[in-house]
Amino acid sequence: MKRISLLAMLSVAAVTLVAQSGSGLAAPKPVFKPKLGPPAATDFRTIDPENVLVIDTTKGRVFVEMVPEVAPQSVARIKELAREKFYDGLTFHRVVDAFMAQGGDPKGDGSGGSTKPNVPGEFVFRRGPDTPYLRVQAVGGLEDGFIKSLPVRTQNTGLMIMTADGKVQGWGLWCPGVAGMARAGDPNSGNSQFFLMRQFNEGLEHNYTPWGRVVAGLDVVRALKTGEPVVDPDKMTSVRVLADLPAASRPKVQVLDTASPAFQAQVANAESVCDIELPGKVQ
Helix, strand or coil: CCCCCCCCCCCCCCCCCCCCCCCCCCCCCCCCCCCCCCCCHHHEEECCHHHEEEEEECCEEEEEEECCCCCHHHHHHHHHHHHCCCCCCCECCEECCCCEEEECCCCCCCCCCCCCCCECCCCCEEECCCCCEEEEEEECCEEEEEECCEEEEEECHHHHHHCCCCCEEEEECCCCCEEEECCCCCCCCECCCEEEECCCCHHHCCCCEEEEEEEECHHHHHHCCCECCCCCCCEEEEEEEHHHCCHHHCCCEEEECCCCHHHHHHHHHCCCHHHCCCCEEEC
16 A cells, blocks of 8 residues: 655745835724633533544543534544544554644554545535534635534535535635545545644645544644654554443533634634634533
8 A cells, every 4th residue: 555645735825014104095993803701601512422533642632523514434434443443552653743643554654554445535525504514704705614613615605506406515624623534645545544733734625534623632632742754653542432432431522612602702803714713621
């Protein structure tokens, strides 16, 4: 099997505003941004335990909300392998500081996978009226928003009445914390390896499958030992679907609700969806 790798380029946009004296232009008025306070208990939603992946690592615990609405086959594969305890003891073999942490290879060198058939690329998805979607802002003729905790970009909602299936096309945005399927050169070569974004990277759009987002433990992801390959890498000691943990010891995992006032305050202070934080709580 070919070594599985990711695009490592980072997109950096710089905008310089130049003030010209004597131009006769009035100074722009400051934009009011509401002061952000701590979210209230009612600002959070509880995530279905069936769609939470619990990754215990040598650096701490990570909780990922899985989003089958965007990548049903990839989510099914991650759950299947977690339930077989496939990931237990595997390493984060490739961790790039300002990019992502990749693991899930039984060989530990980026060339391995499970014995199961490969999963096809789910780089885009169809969004319909019933999709749990919240629009945040318009971007040209497109929309940025969230499906649960996953940031996405889609065609304009108004186009739904013009399509045969009543839906529009969308794709994931690779903000910090987003979880994706690793693959080889073949777009349909996803198998067992996955990665967790440490920072934003737009170069992955339309090229990799996003299947969830870290809702608690991003600090753990960013604390993983770096390297290409990593020397003495950190490990996944246990990977489980939250619903499979004993009820008596199963934590309740919550994330900021996109329908909450606290989320709306985040939107007012953000320049892009990747600036919007969705804090999680584990109780």
